[in-house]
Amino acid sequence: MSKPSIPLVAVTSDVRSFDNYTWHATPEQYLAAAIEGAGVIPLLVPSFGAAIDLDSVLATVDGVLVTGSKSNVHPSLYGKEPTTAHEPFDPARDATSLPLIRRAIELGVPLLAICRGIQELNVALGGTLATEIQELAERIDHRAPDTSQLAERFALRHPVLVKPGSCLAEIMETDTVQVNSAHRQAIDAPAPSLEIEALAEDGTIEAVSVKDAKGFVLGVQWHPEIWVKSDSPSRKVFTAFGDAVRAHRAARLSLAAAE
Template sequence: MAEKNGNWRPVQPLIAVSADVCELYNYPWHAAPHQYLEAAVAGAGVFPLVVPSLGERLDLDRLLDAVDGVMITGSGSNVHPSIYGGDASEINGPYDPARDSTTLPLICKAIERGIPLLAICRGIQEMNVALGGTLATEIHERPGMLDHREPSNENRDERFAIRQALTVKPKGYLSGVLGDSNIQVNSLHRQAIDQPGSQLEVEAVAEDGTVEAVSVRNARSFAIGVQWHPEYWVKSDRASALIFRAFGDAVRAHAAMRIGIKNATE
């Protein structure tokens, strides 16, 4: 606990948050959507730090020495297909290679070091590619597949409405977090996991078999990827709230362990 103006308040552990590189006011910005940052604070009780997408120029080990969690956000861009053996196209874009060069090694290092990881939407796709998996693009064009794309609607709440049924793997990691095997989510995407990375366990699927959640097999800490958007309804949807709460609890546990190790060596 920390004291401010005579009042006690919980200490917020730091987490690293991915950034998109986008054009704004005629020059490039490194930015993260507000909804994810708000969910990190309100839903997980952590302090989000946006990490610029500067690739190999960043000392990611130094970053991970200073934080107790990593959150990889969703985005309008896609992972560049050249990374997983696919073909780039104008239809499949836009791409953000600067983000790819930062998030993929960050994901691998977080898993290796046992630092809690929550990957959302584009994040689950980055997680899969980072661990050797592949992606299926424009899945709505495949026979028998549902249209998972974001509806065309000016009302953001209606676009992100919870409308899709998922089946959660019984007795899996995510089932332990949610305490339920059937949930409704707001899954909005054009591409999805095709071949899962060898370290990944499929945790939930949509009615058409699309992979909607994964965990890292034998992970040392919380390491979950979801294709939907729990950040959007974290304050009102039970499943969304439980995911962020579990992530926050894992971050605090990691922070306590790190402080304990530091104190033991001093």
Template structure:
């Protein structure tokens, strides 16, 4: 049992709240789950967005990693002293009430964290940063939204150049310098949280990757979608493999702790 847990440890995965078939669902896109299993080698466990109805300490005592997914919804501006608007929606306050405390507790407990797209924005807000909304409408900014297309592969095509900073967490995985990514978003980091470092930026200066400074464990956020091309794109695969390795290392450390305690 212990060996199986180390080989495919549990990872908590965020869930969106949506209405379908006259029911309220807590769901995660399959692409993230497939990437977690096939590329990170972990067992994804979808966490319902029930906010303070959940015991986060108990949850984090049972998993060895946390993955915060992207979403079509945006973080509610009230959480960073912004103004909500119909144009900036939709919002998912139930998800916000779950992911933000989960992110903070995962970081504080040294549990590996991978935050993708909306997840990067949640990471920044959870640690005290703010967001810029509808960045494509700002002078001098690129349009980071998906190109209009009926093809999902086209909408998530790898087409945007970013620059990875030297000596960053991301540079240790993908190397420093320029790479191409599939960034698809309408809002972005405005004021960076004090505990975060910028790992990569787009050509217009938009923050495309962050890491948690002096984190006890792996803690990386990317604004693009590595889950989409994880089987064919090198940087995407390296991000998920690194996350999986960190999760297995954390699982192994926890399994060895009782043995060390017994020997002391």
């Protein structure tokens, strides 16, 4: 009997320039969490915008992981004028990841969006973002501590309140989760099709799903990929994503076998 193959998951990539090369890359933590937490094989999708045939990508993989990044979604994509406070930008990623998000949702391909990913998810579906949220009234400082130590930078720092009866509540099996925080932008106006799944105590939107989605869609503002080995809530996010990916694959293979 042949061994069941491991599902493939498309992963977004940032465009970076160094050593006289242009690189399409993503931090290792996301890739390791996909392998160890979700039980899938991550494949990077280069950020070439319209040159990428998304239907071909999504016909090959059984999930999409939209990663965090130092860069921010360009404000012109949600109707605001860009300022230095919105920088840095990665227009090639925007041109690839936003259409990828929309198409994955249309086709019912499971999608997990983290940090920049939840912001891309919101913009892709028609929402807006706020920048420098630590300057807004009654908001806490969601930026990471100024340290190069990963454990300190991504330490679990504040609770998020999970909406009862939500997708996230089913995953977490609790109404409060302790999370890390490393962002200065956040969802402002949620897209009409988004369902708010969790809030920080200061009202910052920390998790969303998509209303009436054909498949699993979850966006989180924090970084579960960092502690997937040691923190139960972090692992539960990736386990739920991996389970959805395997279910999607099984349904796809069953349909193909019946044709």
